[in-house]
Amino acid sequence: MRVGPRSAQAVPGPACYGQGGTEPAMTDAAAWLGMLGPGDLASGIHLNIEKARAALESVGTHIGQDVEATAAGVMRISSAAMANAMREISLDQGLDPRTITLLPFGGAGPLMGTLLADELEMNHVIIPPLAGNFSAWGLLGADxxxxxxxxxxxxxxxxxxxxxxxxxxxxxxxxxxxxxxxxxxxxxxxxxxxxxxxxxxxxxxxxxxxxxxxxxxxxxxxxxxxxxxxxxxxxxxxxxxxxxxxxxSTTVLLPRRELSYTPKRSDGEDDRVMEVYSFESTARLPFRIIPRGRISGEIRGPAIITEDTTTTYVDVQWTISSGKAGEIILERTH
Incomplete structure (x- = not known):
């Protein structure tokens, strides 16, 4: 099975977007496994899990695997490819990833954070504030x-x-x-x-x-x-x-900006629980669905952390806490 490099793009998008896409995409695999939580994304998109299942099944029948194994394989192949790219800028440059903290951002970075950390034997992951829009926020303050x-x-x-x-x-x-x-x-x-x-x-x-x-x-x-x-x-x-x-090079320094970030709180909503695939346990387990604004103290995984522009997947053997700037700190337990 091969994953990528061709993208489903926003239109028609993955099958689970319900916008006409029929070929399975990485998002379909994540949606089927429960990694995207209830599937409520930005811009009012709600993922259609049955369409994700149908798209993945078309591949599974060709490789003799059920939908669950096919979806897990898609995510494993994707994380392995990303980890290989990361090795090129770490191991190939004389840096040991095990001594480095991973900082994933963008819409899909936090989704893949603990999977990539597992691939590279990393023990610390930080999800920055405004993770889904982190590149844009940084560009606005770049020198x-x-x-x-x-x-x-x-x-x-x-x-x-x-x-x-x-x-x-x-x-x-x-x-x-x-x-x-x-x-x-x-x-x-x-x-x-x-x-x-x-x-x-x-x-x-x-x-x-x-x-x-x-x-x-x-x-x-x-x-x-x-x-x-x-x-x-x-x-x-x-x-x-x-x-x-x-x-x-010449650099004109811009005034330093302070990040003031407080994620939306949803005090009236209790944490939900979903059956989500755990790559550590190779089985579905009860995962807490936690809005980012409700993180306080130390929380033990597994959990799915939701916010407007990204979703953070936290497998078992990871703890969750919040830093002074509103960042999410994930640490592996041994």
């Missing part, structure tokens, strides 16, 4: 950055920084000319893409500046490159190092 680069392949030996300085003067002039955000008044930064001679891939090393000019020697930059190479790849090479690209 104004202008960047440019130039390829210049030369040996990184004494004297190389003279050529780098000449290139940087031209790059920063370009940034000032093209920027509508007064890039010339922003904070300057420089990175050099370096590699051992004969290699294809580079490491980008930040360079210290003083009054907009490079304030360190080739030797100091080389030492940092060698240390970063050893950290990333576990060894170094007895080869000369060469410069590949010079990167210049």
């Amino acid at each position: 104004m950055v202008q960047s440019t680069a130039r390829t210049r392949v030369i040996g990184f030996a004494p004297g190389a920084l003279t050529e780098v300085a000449r290139i940087l003067e031209e790059l920063f002039a370009t940034l000032t000319e093209r920027s509508t955000a007064h890039a010339g008044d922003g904070v300057r930064s420089v990175r050099l893409d370096l590699r051992y001679k004969g290699q294809e891939h580079t490491l980008s090393i930040e360079v210290e500046l003083a009054e907009g000019r490079i304030a360190e020697t080739e030797e100091a930059i080389l030492e940092r490159f060698v240390a970063e190479y050893a950290r990333t790849f576990g060894s170094t090479m007895n080869e000369d190092v060469e410069l590949v690209s010079v990167r210049a």
Whole structure:
């Protein structure tokens, strides 16, 4: 069975949207397993579980599996593919995911949080405030950055920084000319893409500046490159190092914004319980359905946490608590 990369998109969407889609999508699998709780989504969408079942059954008959096993397989394949992408930016860069906290966001990120943590043996997950709109919220407060680069392949030996300085003067002039955000008044930064001679891939090393000019020697930059190479790849090479690209950026800092987030409370509504599939137990278990605004103290999973723009699936062996900024903190119990 293959999952993706083609999307059902919003229209016609997954079969469970009831907008004409008939092919099973990942959302159909999550809906059938109960991972989306009662299925009340934003914009008044209510998921049609029977249409999700019919779509999944069309695949299950071809692979000799019932609907439950087919839906669980869809979610497992999806989480494995996502985890592989995460390995590329962690393990392949010399970082151990087990020492990192996962921060899933977007409409589907919190749904997949504990599944991805299981794949990567991570023990901490944080669901940020406004998780479903987190990218948009961050974009509104992002600093104004202008960047440019130039390829210049030369040996990184004494004297190389003279050529780098000449290139940087031209790059920063370009940034000032093209920027509508007064890039010339922003904070300057420089990175050099370096590699051992004969290699294809580079490491980008930040360079210290003083009054907009490079304030360190080739030797100091080389030492940092060698240390970063050893950290990333576990060894170094007895080869000369060469410069590949010079990167210049100017950043205009925007005022820091404070997040004031209080999820909607539903004090008049008691927590509900649903039979939901547990990947840890490979069976359906009673899951509490908890509106995000009702989280207080420490709650033990399993649970489904609902809010307007996303749904958080919390399997067994996880605890739930709320942080000072309104974030949800999930921690694995052992």
